Amino acid sequence: MNNELRTVWWEPGAVxxxxxxxxxxxxxxxxxxxLAAVGHAIKAMVVRGAPAIGCTAAYGLALVAMQSKATDGEALLQELEQARQVLNAQRPTAINLAWATARMLRQAHLLSAGGVEIARHGLLAEAHAILAEDLAMCHAIGDHGAVLIPARGHVLTHCxxxxxxxxxxxxxxxPIRTAFRQGRSLHVWVDETRPFLQGARLTAWELQxxxxxxxxxxxxxxxYMMRQGQVDCIIVGADRIVANGDVANKIGTYSLAVLAHAHGIPFYVAAPSSTIDLSLAHGDLIPIEERSPDEVTQLxxxxxxxxxxxxxxxxxDMTPHHLITAIITEHGVLFPPYDDDLRRCVEAGN
Incomplete structure (x- = not known):
């Protein structure tokens, strides 16, 4: 993977x-x-981030296929469907998880007619493809988004x-990595992101x-930083983008979008087409995961x-589309109104 950080990968017999x-x-x-270990890793946030969860779930289904004792395609499909339901239940908000498992099941249906052995190896190849495609999409997002960072390059990010x-x-x-590789002068404000501290523990580590x-x-x-003129733009990720452009992302994102709007600061969302869910008309329909209160009362x-x-x-939380300046995808930068462009983005990704 070109000496880049590896989050999830396959070794024989293990995700x-x-x-x-x-x-x-x-x-x-x-x-x-x-399967139980994969599910636990997703639920406990050993692995987190919508695209990474999707890649992990894809490999999880490949693992189930490799370990299956099924002797015919129909039995294997039943086993994979049960495993899909287990994995999808671990974290309901990030659509990439269900997107990846649905893609793996579609491939399983195509492969099962050729027998269990063909299906096993074909599903592992599909999981590898999902991982490779995600990495390529991220690089494309970087290329499209880098030009949006203002010349001074004071960027705030969350989670x-x-x-x-x-x-x-x-x-x-x-976009921050790409702009930096291009020799741009940058500075990133990193929200700590309570209560799980993904910003303090993970984003700060990656940038460092x-x-x-x-x-x-x-x-x-x-x-405070916005009012002091120390933020030129905000870039966040997404766990689900619905048909009208509303976005679900880590709790605290909505507050940042409101503040950005009040201060006239561009607010960008960066996500691959696999994060787009056209089945939901607006963000109030997105299921919001409730995690343990212990993660709030303990540190x-x-x-x-x-x-x-x-x-x-x-x-x-959910950020309404009218607070979002643009959505950066692997197919380009989308500006409001988002409806038609999001549909075209999904079609291009299929």
Whole structure:
């Protein structure tokens, strides 16, 4: 993968992941050798980021096929469908997960007529293709999005939409990486992204590894930086983009979009076509994952709130399309109104 960061990869008999719960202080590889382990890795956020979850789920189904004792195509298809349902249930908001498993099942139906062995190897090849396509899409997003970064290049980003969230190059970080490789002068404001600290633990680590200048800030400092004129644009990723251009992304994204609108700052969303869900008309229909309150009341296993206090933890929020300046995809930059361009983007990706 050209010496780029690997988030997920295949080794015989295992789906391999970099353990994102151990970063930035330890770089540990996890080998998932059965469906339960893959599902746990997705649910527990050992692997996270919509595209990376999709790649992991694709390899998870390939693993199920490799381990299956089915003797005919129909039995294998039933087993894969059950596994698809297990994986899809782990994290409901990011559409890339269901997109990848649906693609794998379609391929399984095509291959099963040729027998179980052909289906096994064909599904592994399809998972490899999904990973390779995601990496190519991320590089294309970088090419299209780099030109949107203003000359001074003070960019704010939220959560982690870098190589760790994808096959290896990133979505929101892709335009930043590309602009930096082109010799542009850049500085990135990195939201820490409570409560899981993906910005502080992961985005800051990625940018530091790449040599890109950054400053880590708490989430509630973003408005101050905007008012001080220290932010030229905002680039975030997405976990689902629906038909009208509404976007689901990590909790706190909507607040940034409102602040950007108030300060006249461009607000960009970067995502591959696999993140687009045309089946939903608007963002209020997106299922929002509710995670454990313990992730709010605890930090690195230490209790930071009074014992017994109630906490809420919606993991995502929805940003309405009218707050989004443009959506950066592998097929180009989309400007409002988004409806027709999003449809064409999906068609181009199929």
């Amino acid at each position: 391999c992941l970099i353990d994102q719960l151990r970063l930035p202080h330890e770089q540990v590889m996890v080998r998932c050798t059965d 982690n939409a870098g190589g760790l969230a994808t096959a290896g190059y990133g979505t929101a970080l892709a 590894q790449a040599g890109i200048p950054l400053t880590l800030i708490t989430d509630n400092m973003a408005g 690195a296993g230490q209790l930071i709130a009074p014992i017994g206090v109630r906490a809420a933890h919606p993991a995502f």
